[in-house]
Amino acid sequence: MRPDLDIVAALVGPGQRVLDLGCGDGALLENLIDERGCSGLGVERELDDFHACIGRGVPVTQGDLEQELPRIGAGDFDVAVLSLTLQAVSRPDQVMTEMKRVAARLVVSLPNFAHWKLRAALALKGKMPVTDALPYQWYDTPNIHLCTIGDFERLTAELDLKIDRRVPIDANGRRVAGLANRAPNLLAERAVYSLTG
């Protein structure tokens, strides 16, 4: 499993009902179902990933998460996970609001557009940054709503979401400690949040 998914998995309690939005190949849910006795549902648009979920025995709905979310009942899940996907949805604020409606806890990870490498690319080279954490060119990126850690935390406040945990991570999904923990908006390439409504 990707290292950042280990961090996400650690934020989910045993036996919880987990909704994984944009669940990819289902590795996180498989781990949570098999290792932590969770029940789960994935939502995945890409067909190859959808079939990978079937192959893992992970229950999944094939479709676009922004269309599927409103069809899910209020409070149907304990945890709603959105891992490195917020920046690719058309309305991040509405997705977060919907997640709050369907689950008591939100686990969200995102790339930080204020990381110093990106700032440097813009400031010094005058180019849209391309990094390990954000490897696309501006014209082919699926990431249409990039934000910074600071922006994201302002949105959570607007949506009345409380930050229970914030885990800054690097582009490989490994936890970063020390300075980065104190100045994540400058030094963390990504962050994982655990939020409650």
Next chain:
Amino acid sequence: MPDEGPGIGIVETKRAVVFTGDRPLVLASGATLPEVEVAYETYGSLNEDRSNAVFICHALSGDAHAAGLHEGDDPGRPGWWDNIVGPGRPLDTDRFFVICANVLGGCKGTTGPASIDPATAKPYGLRFPLVQVRDLVEAHRALLRELGIERLLAAVGGSLGGMQALQWAIDHPTEVDGAAIVAASARLSAQNIAFSAVAREAIMRDPDFAGGDYYENERRPDPGLALARMIGHITYLSEESMREKFGRRIQDAEVPRYGFDVDFQVESYLHYQGQSFVERFDANTYLYMGRVMDYFDPFDDPVHVQNQIGQGRTSFLVLSFDSDWRFSTEHARLMASELRGAGAPVTFQEISSPHGHDSFLFAEPPEYHRTMAGYLDRLADQRGIPGREANG
């Protein structure tokens, strides 16, 4: 998908008496049927620990002959679901033991309204008791007992077949590892019931219907049954597929004949469907199966369903087709959500296909069979059933 290849070759329909006078079938309604015979076919072989059985539940007008050819058949006209059953196909007969049986109340070898009522020595007609989906399932289970199978790897079916797979998993959650429910509904809509009512009236208003006791008469309610089938057929196709198949083209002519006889190709097609149907189907069975679907409502007691689901570990696959307006995707979504509400793991997909309700019978688009194969393979892997390549 590997749907090519020779298929499974020659098969035959077998029969088994599964209930008898001293051990009758007690129906969900409380009525009893003293004698039940089931017509069925099997493909592939049952493994040693009897864990590789996949049961095909058929739809309204189906029969036990799902795949392969009967002796002397035209090789171009195999069983009704041949494209999904056979070596290398999703219901891989190198891996699975596939069973298909004609439903209770049917007219293709299983006891139904055309069978002889032992009490009167005459055909049942409308004295055949009203049956429900769960009775259809009980007849299938009785057949499995005869075959020495206690547990299914999967129950699969489209339309009414999907309803049976759903009911089976709810009623006997520990006997079904997986239920693949395609183009089905857990509750007919008012529009569905309305179409069903018109079809029923077409049959019952036919002067030759004779209250259902037409078996010994010279004439049968063929026009009524043909009309019912024509109505049904309209709901099986999508507007798009009708447009592509027929458009407004004229049958056997370039210009319209202007009159009240069959003129458009689509009219000719419907007539053909109606006429060929009466040659192979019994009007009373059509009435009974219509009612089986109208009254189907397995989630009417959600707490009961939740208790049932909780006793097993059945995984569900629910599939719909975007051009199906008989059982639209909304039916499938509701079913998936009701199953999830009862605690069941459910995988759901709406597949894009132009063929309307009939899509479940087609091998195209390949996405459909890809999903079915992947789902069944996962169930088999979990049970430790050797994979496709191990048989190769």
